[in-house]
Amino acid sequence: MVVLSIPVLDPLPIIKTHKAISKTSSYTDIIPVIDLLDPRCGNHLVRACEEFGFFKVVNHGVSFDIISRIEGVAAKFFSLPLSDKERAGPANPYGYGNRRIGPNGDVGWLEYLLSQTDPGSISQISKSISRDNPNFFCVAVNDYVSAVRKLACELLDLLAKEMGIEPRNAFSGFLRDEKSEKESVFRMNHYPPCPELQSSSYNLIGFGEHSDPQIFSVLRSNSTSGLQICLKDGIWVAVPSDPHSFYINVGDSLEVLTNGKFRSVRHRVVANSQKSRVSMVYFGSPSLSARVAPLACLLKEGEKRKYKGFTWSEYKKAAYASRLADNRLDLFKADNNEERE
Numbered sequence: 001m002v003v004l005s006i007p008v009l010d011p012l013p014i015i016k017t018h019k020a021i022s023k024t025s026s027y028t029d030i031i032p033v034i035d036l037l038d039p040r041c042g043n044h045l046v047r048a049c050e051e052f053g054f055f056k057v058v059n060h061g062v063s064f065d066i067i068s069r070i071e072g073v074a075a076k077f078f079s080l081p082l083s084d085k086e087r088a089g090p091a092n093p094y095g096y097g098n099r100r101i102g103p104n105g106d107v108g109w110l111e112y113l114l115s116q117t118d119p120g121s122i123s124q125i126s127k128s129i130s131r132d133n134p135n136f137f138c139v140a141v142n143d144y145v146s147a148v149r150k151l152a153c154e155l156l157d158l159l160a161k162e163m164g165i166e167p168r169n170a171f172s173g174f175l176r177d178e179k180s181e182k183e184s185v186f187r188m189n190h191y192p193p194c195p196e197l198q199s200s201s202y203n204l205i206g207f208g209e210h211s212d213p214q215i216f217s218v219l220r221s222n223s224t225s226g227l228q229i230c231l232k233d234g235i236w237v238a239v240p241s242d243p244h245s246f247y248i249n250v251g252d253s254l255e256v257l258t259n260g261k262f263r264s265v266r267h268r269v270v271a272n273s274q275k276s277r278v279s280m281v282y283f284g285s286p287s288l289s290a291r292v293a294p295l296a297c298l299l300k301e302g303e304k305r306k307y308k309g310f311t312w313s314e315y316k317k318a319a320y321a322s323r324l325a326d327n328r329l330d331l332f333k334a335d336n337n338e339e340r341e
Ligand SMILES: O=C(O)CCC(=O)C(=O)O
Pocket: 187, 189, 207, 219, 221, 227, 267, 268, 269, 279, 280, 281
């Protein structure tokens, strides 16, 4: 990552601090916390998905060993010389990316590594970047991905149970399908500090505003904050970092499955002037041919479908054709004269 002086920051998205203060709340204790040991957690979970499309999970059951190994792997990878990181290939879409996000001109103050989550892809990327011990990298990523997928499925089953949905795996079945491993994504992000920001009235965008196209995203970070979420009323809220917990984003596909009862949360990351942020995200996707459409059992008498159904392949194509901040769900809004699916 090249260190830039302020004039050279120009091509990167920036927001004025005074704007951020008026529109961004530092009032952070409104973020819902789901304690998986709490017997009422199913109810809290449904409310969090409806109101925020975002929540923090504690008592999640993912072992410290799994988390510390993936932290070690991420730290080691991002500290490699650029030429070594580039051995993972340009992020096209999988591989190592630096500042460029996606194929349509979006940029951010970060570098990242993106991989599919099937063991074959993880093994391939491990071999390309870790010459001395690819097996350590490979096992750490596989273990981490399995653990967070399991957590995502448990949360999705709890939601289905609380909402009285049958079968219980109506949501989690998308992620449990072996073919979804090729579509689900594991991403490690590194946002270097940007000291030029310290005396400036600007905030630099690390990762621009967007929603995740998938079903559920499981995110954790080191102790550097930067993530912000957008509330229903358009106010941005800073999410305090907590390396011991996981944060979950409802993605576009889950919003569609619930006919808009759950919100796909818009979020972004702002760069820090002093500290590096490292985050890792598991994006749980349907398989390529899986059909995503409002679940009939969630429609009340006379309720119209807000979205047309689509296959994940169709939605992915729309996502790749759009800019990061675009609202892709708009393309799939139902025309209410259409036949019910
Ligand atoms: O770094 C973060 O906290 C969020 C990253 C993110 O939104 C993404 O990778 O899609």
